[in-house]
Amino acid sequence: MSTTSTSPPLTTSHESAFRVRLRRMGETSGRVLSNPTTLGGLVIIVVMVGMAVLAPWLVEPNTPNASQMPRDWGAIAVPPGSPGHLLGTTNTGGDVLYGVIWGARTSLRLSLIVVTVTVAIGVAVGSLAGFRGGRLDEILMRIVDVFLSIPELIFALAIAAVLGPSFRNIILALAIVFWVKYARIMRAQVMHVKQNDYVDASRVIGDSSWNIFRKDVLPNSITPVVVQATLDMGNIVLVGATLSFIGLAEAGLAEWGVLVSEGQAGISGGRWWASTFPGLMVFLWALAFNLLGDGIRDVLDPKTETR
Amino acid sequence: MQIRDYILRRLIVLPFLIVGVSIIVFGLTRIGGSPVAIYLSHEMSSEEVAEIEARFHLDEPVPVQYAYWARGVFQGDLGWSGVAAAPVTAVFPNKLAATMELAVASAVVAVSLGIGLGTYAGARRNKLPDHITRIISISGAAMPLFWFAIVMLIVFWVYLGWFPIGRSTPEVFASISHPTGLYTVDALLAGNFKAFRDAIWHLVLPAITLGYGATAIIARMMRSSLVEELQEEYVDAARAKGLAERLVLRRHARRNALMPTVTVIGLSFGFLLQGTIVAEIIFRWPGLGRWMADSVLRGDRATIMAYVLFTSVLFLVVNLVVDVVYAYLDRRVVLGS
Numbered sequence: 001m002s003t004t005s006t007s008p009p010l011t012t013s014h015e016s017a018f019r020v021r022l023r024r025m026g027e028t029s030g031r032v033l034s035n036p037t038t039l040g041g042l043v044i045i046v047v048m049v050g051m052a053v054l055a056p057w058l059v060e061p062n063t064p065n066a067s068q069m070p071r072d073w074g075a076i077a078v079p080p081g082s083p084g085h086l087l088g089t090t091n092t093g094g095d096v097l098y099g100v101i102w103g104a105r106t107s108l109r110l111s112l113i114v115v116t117v118t119v120a121i122g123v124a125v126g127s128l129a130g131f132r133g134g135r136l137d138e139i140l141m142r143i144v145d146v147f148l149s150i151p152e153l154i155f156a157l158a159i160a161a162v163l164g165p166s167f168r169n170i171i172l173a174l175a176i177v178f179w180v181k182y183a184r185i186m187r188a189q190v191m192h193v194k195q196n197d198y199v200d201a202s203r204v205i206g207d208s209s210w211n212i213f214r215k216d217v218l219p220n221s222i223t224p225v226v227v228q229a230t231l232d233m234g235n236i237v238l239v240g241a242t243l244s245f246i247g248l249a250e251a252g253l254a255e256w257g258v259l260v261s262e263g264q265a266g267i268s269g270g271r272w273w274a275s276t277f278p279g280l281m282v283f284l285w286a287l288a289f290n291l292l293g294d295g296i297r298d299v300l301d302p303k304t305e306t307r
Numbered sequence: 308m309q310i311r312d313y314i315l316r317r318l319i320v321l322p323f324l325i326v327g328v329s330i331i332v333f334g335l336t337r338i339g340g341s342p343v344a345i346y347l348s349h350e351m352s353s354e355e356v357a358e359i360e361a362r363f364h365l366d367e368p369v370p371v372q373y374a375y376w377a378r379g380v381f382q383g384d385l386g387w388s389g390v391a392a393a394p395v396t397a398v399f400p401n402k403l404a405a406t407m408e409l410a411v412a413s414a415v416v417a418v419s420l421g422i423g424l425g426t427y428a429g430a431r432r433n434k435l436p437d438h439i440t441r442i443i444s445i446s447g448a449a450m451p452l453f454w455f456a457i458v459m460l461i462v463f464w465v466y467l468g469w470f471p472i473g474r475s476t477p478e479v480f481a482s483i484s485h486p487t488g489l490y491t492v493d494a495l496l497a498g499n500f501k502a503f504r505d506a507i508w509h510l511v512l513p514a515i516t517l518g519y520g521a522t523a524i525i526a527r528m529m530r531s532s533l534v535e536e537l538q539e540e541y542v543d544a545a546r547a548k549g550l551a552e553r554l555v556l557r558r559h560a561r562r563n564a565l566m567p568t569v570t571v572i573g574l575s576f577g578f579l580l581q582g583t584i585v586a587e588i589i590f591r592w593p594g595l596g597r598w599m600a601d602s603v604l605r606g607d608r609a610t611i612m613a614y615v616l617f618t619s620v621l622f623l624v625v626n627l628v629v630d631v632v633y634a635y636l637d638r639r640v641v642l643g644s
Contacts, residue, residue: 146327150619153581158615161603245453247604272461279454286449
């Protein structure tokens with residue numbers, strides 16, 4: 001039998017479905033990384049995450065609690081390049097380099113926890129609303145509307161404030177604020193995808209709702225969520241550091257926002273370093289994930305590109 | 308759907324959203340335990356505590372407490388601010404004026420600079436100005452305002468000494484009366500040029516700093532919609548009839564490119580509003596944002612509630628206005644989707 005199809009076959013006889021998927025993933029990654037700015041973003045991320053993971057080997061951990069700044073009372077507010085303090089120290093003798101490196105660890109923990117939790121909640125709520133529809137959808141989406149009416153930072157600030165100042169409460173506050181976007185994105189995707197013929201086909205052959213959702217709807221809806229999650233890996237650190245800058249984290253925590261706040265007191269005396277370096281880290285972190293997120297969106301999801 | 312119906316529907320939804328927000332705001336203050344603690348001291352007997360609870364209706368069920376609070380808000384009673392040591396409503400107008408003056412100045416910077424940069428870059432696609440604008444736009448979304456503001460202070464206040472911090476010079480402040488609380492307007496009303504210059508001088512650095520993020524968003528949108536418009540046939544037609552390139556840009560392309568930009572101007576207002584908290588802390592600007600930050604650190608719940616409620620309502624109203632304006636400008640917009 002001859003075929004007139006011009007497109008290459010999805011799978012050749014010797015290739016398993018798993019290998020096809022793997023090959024496609026490789027191709028997509030190649031396309032994403034062919035853009036120099038996206039690649040630049042990824043390089044920054046690799047360096048930052050490397051710093052976070054390797055922190056205990058890069059600078060000696062403070063005892064007993066490594067996430068607290070060590071204090072060198074013999075070297076208060078020394079400038080960058082001083083012996084033992086490459087990036088200088090704060091007004092209270094905190095080593096800025098220690099804060100920069102261990103701050104990466106704090107930020108990585110913050111963003112991973114919040115993104116995981118918010119994606120899970122948002123995808124669950126959005127899928128439920130979009131797939132079921134009806135009264136449930138109506139109720140869930142009105143709740144989402146109300147959540148979206150309060151500006152992000154102000155909402156998180158208020159929640160963290162009533163919970164009491166601590167880094168754990170910052171994480172909780174961000175989780176309460178950030179899931180909403182995913183719910184809305186996921187709902188719109190599911191509503192769109194479930195109208196496809198292949199979903200009807202699965203229904204006709206008697207697949208269960210759960211199976212249809214798992215095999216047909218979810219994999220075809222998830223792309224914008226992945227893009228948003230990448231962007232949020234950066235945004236969450238940005239908002240989290242803002243909250244700790246305002247004063248909602250424990251004083252002395254090795255976290256970038258806390259350090260910028262601590263360094264603020266010294267700037268009128270010309271001691272610029274204690275704020276500048278940790279703040280630069282927040283900027284680079286957010287920038288890198290923005291570049292990567294934009295790059296992924298351009299390749300996977302060109303329709304929703306936010307120009 | 309008719310525009311009138313669309314506006315009507317949005318107007319009907321608005322009060323429900325506001326009630327929803329108020330429930331969240333009220334609920335927030337209850338997750339941290341009963342607010343009675345701020346009124347208590349160690350010497351009080353349990354009868355006295357009970358009396359205080361009864362006075363503030365804290366012995367009633369939570370929904371009833373909400374009703375009391377909502378009625379109070381409706382009648383203009385937002386509670387007592389521990390930070391300001393005064394009723395919230397007594398302090399609010401002055402702080403609001405300070406914040407609005409800053410926000411409006413930043414919005415002026417962001418809109419004019421954003422549209423200007425976007426137009427300049429869009430008309431010179433893939434040339435140097437376009438690349439520079441792209442860097443500004445991309446970095447704008449990732450820029451931590453609390454850091455950018457400090458860097459600006461280090462450069463322009465500490466090292467160059469070009470701009471002051473705070474909102475006014477004390478002697479100048481004392482030299483005129485302040486009926487509106489907007490120092491620029493007050494100076495103009497008093498006809499005092501020195502005071503006007505002082506107010507502007509204090510505004511410039513915080514306004515540019517706060518406006519940077521919004522400038523980036525607007526410039527990015529303006530650039531891409533201008534690039535799109537310049538590929539339309541009507542632009543070719545205008546060129547073909549011999550119109551100068553400058554006029555093609557100004558009279559035709561830019562006008563149409565402005566439409567989608569209107570929506571991001573609305574979005575960037577939320578950006579500015581949130582940014583005032585950080586900008587006011589760093590530039591020592593005595594507005595709502597700094598009051599909120601102080602209240603957050605000192606657990607002043609009445610102020611936190613008032614602030615969140617107020618900013619959310621403002622945010623909702625601004626978004627509504629922007630959507631309505633956009634729907635008017637662009638009748639092609641798909642309403643009701």
